[in-house]
Amino acid sequence: MPDGLIVSGGGDTAVETVELYGVAGQLELLWREAAALRSELGALEAPSGLSAPIAAWRAHAELDRAVALVHQAEVQAQFFSGALARAADGYDAVESSAQRLLGGAIDSLGGLIGMLAPAFIPGIAITAASFAALSSAERNRLLSDPRVVGAVRAGVGGADDALLARAGVPAPLAGMLGENGLGLTGLPLAAGTLATIGGIFGAFSPAGVRVAGSQPLPALAAPTGFADRLSRIPNPAQQDGAQLTVETYRMPDGELRAEVYIAGTVDFDPWAEGEPWDMGSNLANAVGPGSGSYEAVLAAMREAGLDSDTPVQFTGYSQGAATAARLAASGDFDVRGLVTFGGPTGQIEVPSSVPAVIVEHTDDLVAALGGPQTNAHAVIVERYATEGMDFDGSELMPAHRVGAYGQTAHLMDDSDDARLVATGSTIAGFTGGGVLVSRTAYEVERISSSSSAVGAGCR
Amino acid sequence: MTSSQDAALAAALEHQYRQLAVFAARAERLRTLVPPPTSLWRGAAQRAFEAATQSIGTAVDETRSALLSAQAAMRTAIAEVESRA
Numbered sequence: 001m002p003d004g005l006i007v008s009g010g011g012d013t014a015v016e017t018v019e020l021y022g023v024a025g026q027l028e029l030l031w032r033e034a035a036a037l038r039s040e041l042g043a044l045e046a047p048s049g050l051s052a053p054i055a056a057w058r059a060h061a062e063l064d065r066a067v068a069l070v071h072q073a074e075v076q077a078q079f080f081s082g083a084l085a086r087a088a089d090g091y092d093a094v095e096s097s098a099q100r101l102l103g104g105a106i107d108s109l110g111g112l113i114g115m116l117a118p119a120f121i122p123g124i125a126i127t128a129a130s131f132a133a134l135s136s137a138e139r140n141r142l143l144s145d146p147r148v149v150g151a152v153r154a155g156v157g158g159a160d161d162a163l164l165a166r167a168g169v170p171a172p173l174a175g176m177l178g179e180n181g182l183g184l185t186g187l188p189l190a191a192g193t194l195a196t197i198g199g200i201f202g203a204f205s206p207a208g209v210r211v212a213g214s215q216p217l218p219a220l221a222a223p224t225g226f227a228d229r230l231s232r233i234p235n236p237a238q239q240d241g242a243q244l245t246v247e248t249y250r251m252p253d254g255e256l257r258a259e260v261y262i263a264g265t266v267d268f269d270p271w272a273e274g275e276p277w278d279m280g281s282n283l284a285n286a287v288g289p290g291s292g293s294y295e296a297v298l299a300a301m302r303e304a305g306l307d308s309d310t311p312v313q314f315t316g317y318s319q320g321a322a323t324a325a326r327l328a329a330s331g332d333f334d335v336r337g338l339v340t341f342g343g344p345t346g347q348i349e350v351p352s353s354v355p356a357v358i359v360e361h362t363d364d365l366v367a368a369l370g371g372p373q374t375n376a377h378a379v380i381v382e383r384y385a386t387e388g389m390d391f392d393g394s395e396l397m398p399a400h401r402v403g404a405y406g407q408t409a410h411l412m413d414d415s416d417d418a419r420l421v422a423t424g425s426t427i428a429g430f431t432g433g434g435v436l437v438s439r440t441a442y443e444v445e446r447i448s449s450s451s452s453a454v455g456a457g458c459r
Numbered sequence: 460m461t462s463s464q465d466a467a468l469a470a471a472l473e474h475q476y477r478q479l480a481v482f483a484a485r486a487e488r489l490r491t492l493v494p495p496p497t498s499l500w501r502g503a504a505q506r507a508f509e510a511a512t513q514s515i516g517t518a519v520d521e522t523r524s525a526l527l528s529a530q531a532a533m534r535t536a537i538a539e540v541e542s543r544a
Contacts, residue, residue, distance in 0.1 A: 023494045030492035030515070037485050037522075044475055051464060056472055056536035062529035063479075066522050070486070073518035080511050 005408070006362075006382040007417045019418075020088035027081035034074035041067045137391040144386045144399050146362040153346065153368035209276050209296045211303045212445040215242065219439060222249060222431040223259065226357070226424065227409035229315050229339055230402070233261040234441050236277070241266075242441035243277050244297055244320070246304040249434030257311045257336075257431050258304070262297060264318025264342075264402070274446050277319055285322040286344065286370075289330050293323045296444035304440060313337035313430050317402060318366055321345055328354050337427040338378075341405040344370030352377040355426045359408055361385040363399040379423045383408045462543075469540045472533055479530040486523035493519060 046060040142148055223229045234242045243266060247259040266277035276292030284291030306312065311334045316324030321343020328335045328350045338356040342364050350356050356378035360367040363386050373380060385399040385408065398404060412420060493516040496509060 019497070023497065026492055026494055027515075030489060033485070033489055033492065034519075037482060037489065041482060041526075044478060047468065047471070051468060052472075053536045053539040055532045055539060059475075059479075059529040059532035059536060062525045062532060066482075066486075066525035066529065069518050069522040069525060070489075073489070073515050073522065076511065076515045076518065080515075 004383050004387070005411050005415055005417070007415070007420050008380045008382075020084050024081050024084035024088065027077045027084065031074045031077035031081060034070050034077060038067055038070045038074060041070065137394070140394060140396060140398070141391045143365050143397055144363040144389075144391070146384055149363050149365050149368045152365060153370075153372055208447050209292060209299050209444050210447050211299050211442055213240070213242075213443045214300075214303065215240065215441045217245065217439045217441055219436050220247075222247075222428075222434055222436070224428055224432070225409070225413040226339065226359075227406060227413050229261075229427075230317065230341055230406055230409045232259075233315060233317050233320060233341075233402075234263050235402075236263055236266045236443075239441055241443040243293070243444060244300055245439065245441045246300060246306070247431070247439045248304065248306070248437040249431040250437050251431075251434045255311065256437065257434060258301070258306050258313070259431055260297065260301065260312060260314050260324075262293070262314065262316035262320030262323050264316075264320050276444055276446050282319055282322070282344070285319065285326055286347070289326050291323065291326070292446055293319055294326055297323060297327060299444055300442035303442065304438065308333050310334065311336050311430070313339075313427065315339045316343060317341045317405065318343055318400065322348065322370065325350055328356070336430050339427060341402075341409070342367050342400050344368075345375070346370035346373040348375075350375050350378065355423050357381065357412075357420070357423055357427065359405060359412070361399040361404065361408070363387075365397055366400045379419045381408065381412055381420065383411070465540050465543050469537055472537045472540065476530060476533045476537060479526055479533060483523055483526040483530060486519060486526055489519050490516065490523070 041063060044060075044063060047056045220232075223232060232245060232247075234245050236243050243263045245261045247261075249257050249259070251257055263277065265279070265282060267275040268279055272278040272280070276296040278292065281291035281293040285294065301310075301312075313336050314324035314327055315338075316322070318341070321340035322345055324338055324340055325343060325345040325348040327333060328338045329348050331351065335351075335354050338350060338354050339359075340357075341359045342361065343358075344367060345358060346367075347370060356375060358373065358375060358378045359381045360373070362382050362384050385404040389398065391398075395401060412424070415421070494512050496512075
């Protein structure tokens, strides 16, 4: 595409089955209406007796012709409607099988790597030494190479199988337990193992959370586009530590609705204290609900007067994206929409009932750490953000920067891709037409488990 | 034929004329349901899809055309019956 965006409306769906079903449905409507018209035309009685003028007989001859023609349209539309629906069913079945086969292949490779891990140690040491010898620009270029990022994404998908193989679990059993079987292991197993190991060394210690402060923000109209939405995610460094913003709107029918914007990781130190947006939450988000940032959003939502019945949309960037996806996946809220930018969301299964737009740069290593994208119903937007970029003097992993996603968001707003326009319109319509009630930025902090404040697991 | 029989015939034809106008409008709405050209397909599948939708579209267009002709003939018939009076 000329704007560099790659939009897919169904994961890696090669054929747009949604559109096929749409055309099939349109043709079904056509043949049903044609059938009704034919039936009513047939009920018009021809004039009786010899008194009717010849023109009346001519009119009925034309009417008979119309009946035959509309019957022809009806039969053809009925045939093609059925054929298209069957074709769409077939594509879905084939693609599902292909994904299963591909996932199985990645898992098998992961298992093999796990079994042979000791043999890889010298190679890994040489690779690490070579990587260290690179200049920072070369390292940055390598970490932003879509081929490397793609390999990391695939590797994350097979990480659990590598761990199971190292633990001596037979490959067939590991495959049966994995994300392409019963779904009992997958990325959560790998991330959970890492978190447990980290915990032994005092890292990633969980704790409760409490709202440390809130600040009313200037009033704005409801968000209209993707760039507008992204710009509302707070920057904690510039907003007194606020990690999320909650907007509430009163709709014309009196209903209260909310938009929640969630920031990315604030503290990258594994031994960080006090900050819910830390590395521990990144790992916890990969395992399941209940990370520090997850609980922090809940605390802020409660503070804003929202409950599980309040219709809400989540927008997040990086860790905020994963947190938003976890909240949508929990099923505990009335989630009406989800927009994520650069988040490791691949293995977080968002319900298909939630309109979702997932934005991932193909050269963004952080997004790739979420593993292969499994949200087949979501509109996935990809872009090679650093294509042709000079990495000398650039920031680390420029494709993950909020500025790069801002450019993509503007391209999305200008895009005429039907899937993007349709889902974008649904998401914008959620609070469009509503009157802003409040717009507040929240800072939430971790507290020690001995404190009496509301914390994780206490709600 | 008595003038009362003509009056009844004219009324029946007038009723059918009005029904034909409604049916022609429904045929016109039917046309909007014919799928437009799409980039869903390539090659032979694309040609088959276009041929199918074109054929359905033509049948719907001709249905509407036949209904308009029937309506015009019915108007002529009504005028003829009314001129007998």
